[in-house]
Amino acid sequence: MTHNLVLRVVSKTLIPLIIMFALYVQFHGDFGPGGGFQAGVIMSAAIILYTLVFGLDAAERVMPPMALRILASLGVLLYGGVGVATLVMGGNYLNYTVLASTQIAGQHLGILLVELGVGITVFAVMLIIFFAFAGRGRR
């Protein structure tokens, strides 16, 4: 598909928009519909579109498999780390209230960080699964 000029141009304009929308869904998730899971899927859709148009090798230069593996772990650790932080700050596990000076600020910060963790892991795992299937028979 490397010679298909229209597709290349259109997807190049679309991919940044998709990523923007993913970030919007991610960080607006606590006010409206959305959140980490949806955002992660949308974000990975951007890379999947890139892969379909520019090929697997180019995509793996953008997102090396080892980086994905670390990202997948990082998201879970961010989620769990928030819980550990609340433990250290004297609350129960994942009691966000203790994270900031007021209850509302604490709950807000906590859910934002936890959802970010979900987003990162979902993004990475979606791509790992996609690359695993797309790369079948290459080796």
Added chain:
Amino acid sequence: MKGHLSLLLVVIPLLAAPVTAALTRARLAWAIAFAVTTACVILAGMQLWAVLNDGIISYELGGWAPPWGIEYRIDELNALVALIISGIAAVTLPYALLSAEQEIPEDKLPLFYSAFLLCFAGLLGITQTGDIFNVFVFLEISSLSSYALISLGQKRQALTSAYQYLIMGTLGATFFLIGVGLIYSVTGTLNMADLAQRLPELTHLKTVHTGFAFIMIGFALKLALFPLHLWLPNAYTYAPTVISVFLAATATKVALYVMLRVLFTVFPEGFVSTTPASELFILSGIAAILSASVYAIYQANVKRLLAYSSVAQIGYMALGIGLASAMGVTAAIIHLFNHALMKGALFMAIGAIIYRVGACRMENIQGLGRQMPWTFGAIVIGGMSLIGVPGTAGFVSKWYLVLAALEQEAWITVAVILLGSLLAVVYMGKIVEALYFRPVEETNVDVKEAPMLLLAPAWVLVIANIYFGLQTEPDRRGG
């Protein structure tokens, strides 16, 4: 602080899993996994101690009060099960170092340890939680990771057996979820303690009965209760040896724990007797003991033989539940504990032979007993415990089971228990005969005793079998 204890037991392995997944060095991943499981044994021991001294521990996750928030609720039963799981995991890991390095490709090892820790965290989570939906979540964590672990076996059949387990396990989990949903639709709560308060006035509803049936069938699938056991022999046979050891000693035990919890904590007293559950437990227990033991006798693959024997042993536990008396349930719980010890020891000893000769069919292992005396000793003592010879742990649980059956004058059950022991003599005798009395294969003449690192964990479990066989005070094992 006590509450944090019960939480850390789940969180530490859960967070260690992603760390090991991001590593590339296998030995480092192993070291982390070993440190985590050791820490969990200590925590689980402290937790059991705290529960025995000060009663039930309740922990509110996120600071949300139950029944709205998720609650971890620990009493003697789940503190004991958590200790069994952590103990077996901690004994399995030193064994894994050599065994897994031989059976699993180097680059997959960090992911293997990661999946192991996830499975461990999931099983601990199921035992710790007091929220019935949370049970489902942890069940999925432990099941999905165990499918991946089984599929890492050396033979290609490992893939199909993992797939078979995946289908059956998913069916089981779905049934459980449907059951929970039905119960939720009439009670409006998911907290087990809260359910126990609301269910007594609703037991006349068909919805509650249907939900109960779904939950029981769902966990009967996970427990591999006859006739829903068909995934188990393949899964245990083709899984990497370490995983056979770990799953045989823990996964079915946790499923049994959930059954006990649902039957005797969540549903009100006397509810079970309004359903045919007890009769079904006894029927399938009897069928499991007889048919699986006979199947075991005809197996040429030793791992498969032990897998069928596991199905039979699960039958004993089902009998204990089916008798529905204090003595019967005590017997089931003690057998749960003892079976973890004996099957763990036996799978480890067979694994030591696999480590040396690379296979475990009867013709591969014959005559090796004289060249591997310590491994052979472990198999003999583990087998005696499985049969129920006095002085071993297996005797104690069968004794209680027979007492429970005699209490209700269930003569057929008594006869089946004794017949099952005789069949166990036959199939364990087959292994011993092959190992000791047959000439050794020419290719195996130079085979030496297994390395210390494999023998020591197996013997820890063997000695535990003898210790708990002589230490017969029931109150010492939470019975």
